[in-house]
Amino acid sequence: MNVIWSFHWKQGKRIAILAIAMLLFAGVLYAEVGPSNLISIPTASTASPGAIYKVQTDQKVVALTFDISWGEKTPGPVLDVLEKKGLKKATFFLSGPWTSTHPEIAKRIRTMGFEIGSHGHLHKNFSQYSNDWIHDQVKKAEEAIFDTTGVKTKLIRTPNGDFNKRVLEKLHSMGYTTIQWDTDSLDWKNPGVDTIVNRVLSKAHPGDIILMHASDSCKQTVEALPRIIDGLREKGYEFVTVTELIAGTNTRSKAE
Structure with missing residues (x-):
C-alpha cells in the first residue's frame, strides 16, 4: 500500500x-x-463571409447564370432559347442602368419565373473603391431592379467578378450573398460556339455554378446555349436557381 x-x-x-x-x-x-x-481560432460566428463558387452535393444539379450589363440584341434571343427548351430555372444578374433602360426585357425575365440578382450599377471593380461608394452602387442597382421588376435582390455578382475581403464584408453587411462561378463558359471572349459548348460540357459537375452572359458583346451565346442545355440534360443534369442550389446542399465558398 x-x-x-x-x-x-x-x-x-x-x-x-x-x-x-x-x-x-x-x-x-x-x-x-x-x-x-x-x-x-476563427469560429462560425467570427469567420469572414465568402463568395460562393459551387456547392458540395452528389445530386446532378447545376445553376445556369447569366450576367447582363448592356445591350438589347442578345437578351431577348437568350430568353427565347430558354423558353423553347422548357428551361424554367436560371439566375440572371442585372446591372442597374441596363434594367432601367430595358424594362420590358427585365420584366420578361421576371414573368418567366427566373431568379434575379444584382450585377451592381457601374461596371467597375468594387475593390478599387471605398465602402461608401460600394454602398451607393449597390443601392442604386437595388432600387432600379425593384422599381422595374418588384424584386428585392439578395444575391450579387460583382462587376468583373472582382472583390476582396473588405468588399465581401461590406456586401454581407448589406444583406447580400456574393455569387461567383466554378465553370466559366468564356462566351464573353467569343472564342467560337464549339469552344463554348465543349468547355461547359467538359467542366460542369454536380453543384456547379455556370457563368454565361446575355449582353450584346457576347455574340455566340445564343447559338451555343441550346447545345449546352441539351448536352447537360443528356448527362443527367437538372437546372436549379442559385438560391435553390445553396438551400439544398452544403455551400462551398471562398474568401479572398
Missing part, C-alpha cells in the same frame, strides 16, 4: 510542476504580446 501511494504522490508532483510551468509561460506570453495580439 505504501509503495502504491508513493508512486501516485510522485506522479502528482510531476503534474503539478508541469502545470505551474505552463501557467508561468502563459503569463510571460501575455505580458509580451498583449491581449489584442494573441492568435485566435
Whole structure:
C-alpha cells in the first residue's frame, strides 16, 4: 500500500510542476504580446463571409447564370432559347442602368419565373473603391431592379467578378450573398460556339455554378446555349436557381 501511494504522490508532483510551468509561460506570453495580439481560432460566428463558387452535393444539379450589363440584341434571343427548351430555372444578374433602360426585357425575365440578382450599377471593380461608394452602387442597382421588376435582390455578382475581403464584408453587411462561378463558359471572349459548348460540357459537375452572359458583346451565346442545355440534360443534369442550389446542399465558398 505504501509503495502504491508513493508512486501516485510522485506522479502528482510531476503534474503539478508541469502545470505551474505552463501557467508561468502563459503569463510571460501575455505580458509580451498583449491581449489584442494573441492568435485566435476563427469560429462560425467570427469567420469572414465568402463568395460562393459551387456547392458540395452528389445530386446532378447545376445553376445556369447569366450576367447582363448592356445591350438589347442578345437578351431577348437568350430568353427565347430558354423558353423553347422548357428551361424554367436560371439566375440572371442585372446591372442597374441596363434594367432601367430595358424594362420590358427585365420584366420578361421576371414573368418567366427566373431568379434575379444584382450585377451592381457601374461596371467597375468594387475593390478599387471605398465602402461608401460600394454602398451607393449597390443601392442604386437595388432600387432600379425593384422599381422595374418588384424584386428585392439578395444575391450579387460583382462587376468583373472582382472583390476582396473588405468588399465581401461590406456586401454581407448589406444583406447580400456574393455569387461567383466554378465553370466559366468564356462566351464573353467569343472564342467560337464549339469552344463554348465543349468547355461547359467538359467542366460542369454536380453543384456547379455556370457563368454565361446575355449582353450584346457576347455574340455566340445564343447559338451555343441550346447545345449546352441539351448536352447537360443528356448527362443527367437538372437546372436549379442559385438560391435553390445553396438551400439544398452544403455551400462551398471562398474568401479572398
